[in-house]
Amino acid sequence: MQGTVGQLILEPVFVMTEGQSTKPFSRFEWMIAWRYLRARREEGGVSVMTWISLIGITLAVAALIITLSVRTGFRTEFVDTILGANAHATVYSSxxxxxxxxxxxxxxxxxxxxxxxxxxxxxxxxxxxxxxxxxxxxxxxxxxxxxxxxxxxxxxxxxxxxxxxxxxxxxxxxxxxxxxxxxxxxxxxxxxxxxxxxxxxxxxxxxxxxxxxxxxxxxxxxxxxxxxxxxxxxxxxxxxxxxxxxxxxxxxxxxxxxxxxxxxxxxxxxxxxxxxxxxTGLVWTWKQSAGSFLSALDMEDNVMFVILSVLVLIAAMNIVSGLIMLVKNKGRDIGILRTIGLTEGSVLRVFFICGAVTGVLGTALGVMIGSLFALNIDSVMAFVNYLNGGGAWDPSVRGIYALPAELRFIDVFKAVSLSLGLSFVVTIFPARRAARMNPVEALRYE
Structure with a gap:
């Protein structure tokens, strides 16, 4: 037997007797998933889809973190300038x-x-x-x-x-x-x-x-x-x-x-x-004077989060495409693994790991890139100004003098939760398809 299954069945750890059960996410499930992720040259399509999924999730998560950080920084700076130079409340006479x-x-x-x-x-x-x-x-x-x-x-x-x-x-x-x-x-x-x-x-x-x-x-x-x-x-x-x-x-x-x-x-x-x-006293508060602008910022934050969430979803859907191709290419392997005793749950977990690893790695890389971008926003804007010959940020329009960014744990947590949640959810469907594959049909023409 050649290929992945040929290597696997030579190891006693994979031989199972009838009625024997294994713990979820056992060592052999991780080993099989890792072998599948390292596609051979003739299966380059699977490898390419994996890389596309990884890069897509990385960029989507980075964009989400950068946008949330900039919006948070802009709001913080704007409110700070209001509270630091204006009255919190003004009392007038009627x-x-x-x-x-x-x-x-x-x-x-x-x-x-x-x-x-x-x-x-x-x-x-x-x-x-x-x-x-x-x-x-x-x-x-x-x-x-x-x-x-x-x-x-x-x-x-x-x-x-x-x-x-x-x-x-x-x-x-x-x-x-x-x-x-x-x-x-x-x-x-x-x-x-x-x-x-x-x-x-x-x-x-x-x-x-x-x-x-x-x-x-x-x-x-x-x-x-x-x-x-x-x-x-x-x-x-x-x-x-x-x-x-x-x-x-x-x-x-x-x-x-x-x-x-x-x-x-x-x-x-x-x-x-x-x-x-x-x-005879009348009161005018800072929230009343800047309330419409702050409300517009809140609405814009929600809209931007939804739009960028769609980007994360699109990137996560690439995982589905890659897993579907992987399941199709590994149909014979799935049939042999089921024949030697692997349960539907084990097969499901193998392919779930394949997709989840891509999501986790892409999310981790996205967090790193997005955080570095947000923490070095001044250097980035200086480079953009250099490319544009200056004037990339107009304070007469924006109100403040520089593009601020504030990296908060809650923003990173929302981006990570969204990315991992979508990656795990979309992975379940092709993994279930692999688990429910009939081993007889898979080996009929082998």
Whole structure:
């Protein structure tokens, strides 16, 4: 007897008596599966299909891990820039009629409101703000910016503005002596620390001839990079008292910026924030301002996972093709193995091992490639930028400056579970076909 079976029947370990049973996945089942996986030259088609299946699963799993890592990293970076440079909740005043008979929504008792808000559990800071939109000018260059009037102690608690020494220039301790601007504003105006810029507001001093524009010059004492393109390009900070004078808001604030120890709980305590300041208070949370975008990210994550899952399924179906070819080529061997005593279960497990090994190896290689790609995303993007001549990532469109990737265990676990699950399931069908093959029919023409 030549070939695989001829070699197998010479070994006593494979000879079985009637009624004898073996443990599932015994040593001889692994040996037979391993011999089948090493196809001979004349059975090259089986070997080629095995390699195609292996490569397909590897690439599909790697693509799934890379996509999940990039999407997770993008969401984490986006949320971090929101929470690190913006209020977790903003408390406003509802519109009321002031003593002059006009409508107003400024907060006169801003210190009292801030003290009341600090009594709410989980609130770590309540900072009065004055806000306004102006035009900044320097040496013929102009830029529209949004000015935040804030106390220096409160500014120092904003992580992505005052707590990034590697991404900032100047001395934030000199904040009360001038103005702090985003790096995008500085780049558009062409200014550096020490230059003086002019702020031009249409709502300036009120005279007998009407309201004249207000023009004031401020020294740039600090330039920050918050990590968000839209923030760095439009935001500036003035000392609170200076902003009150500039925007004609003496003795009042426009809003109270609230920071929480656990920003994710903002929806649960928003009602408590409103109760703390009374019936005239209104609350706007970071989830409300960015909720639609975050919902779009969640939906996109689910869609991408489904699409890439289909790719994994297609790659796993190649295992079926390879096993069907293997079963067809090994019909005589199956008949002889059944004749010498192998049960249907043993034959099923042999061919199940053949397919499962391909799935496991492909999954393992895919995890390695995908993880290495995600961990070295900066180098990969640098290479892509080099090939494209730069501009592969546009921060004005994406919002953040670089493509982030965050490799999480749960993402790798989902990719591995999906790949192994599909590989094992699709392997069962051709394996059952081999197990149910009639040995008489298999050997009829041998």
């Amino acid at each position: 519109v009321y009629v002031d003593e002059n008979g006009g409508t107003n929504r400024s907060i006169a008792d801003y210190d009292g409101w801030a003290e009341k808000l600090l009594t709410v559990p989980d609130v770590v800071r309540a900072a009065p703000l004055v806000r306004g939109q102006v035009m900044a000018s320097y040496s013929g260059s102009n830029a529209g910016i949004e000015v935040y009037g804030i106390a220096q102690n409160d500014l120092m608690t904003i992580p992505r503005v005052a707590q990034r020494p590697d991404e900032s220039w100047g001395d934030v301790a000199r904040f009360n002596e001038g103005i702090a601007i985003g790096s995008g504003v500085a780049r558009e105006l062409g200014v550096v620390v020490g230059d003086s810029i002019k702020l031009i507001s249409p709502d300036g001093a009120k005279t007998a001839f009407g309201t004249s524009p207000r023009v004031s010059a401020f020294e740039v004492v600090y330039i920050f990079t918050a990590g968000r393109y839209d923030i760095d390009k439009t935001r500036a900070y003035l000392p609170f008292s200076e902003a009150q004078r500039y925007f004609n808001s003496e003795g009042a604030a426009d809003e109270i910026e609230v920071m929480l120890a656990h920003p994710d709980t903002v929806d649960e305590i928003s009602y408590e924030l409103m109760q703390a300041v009374g019936d």
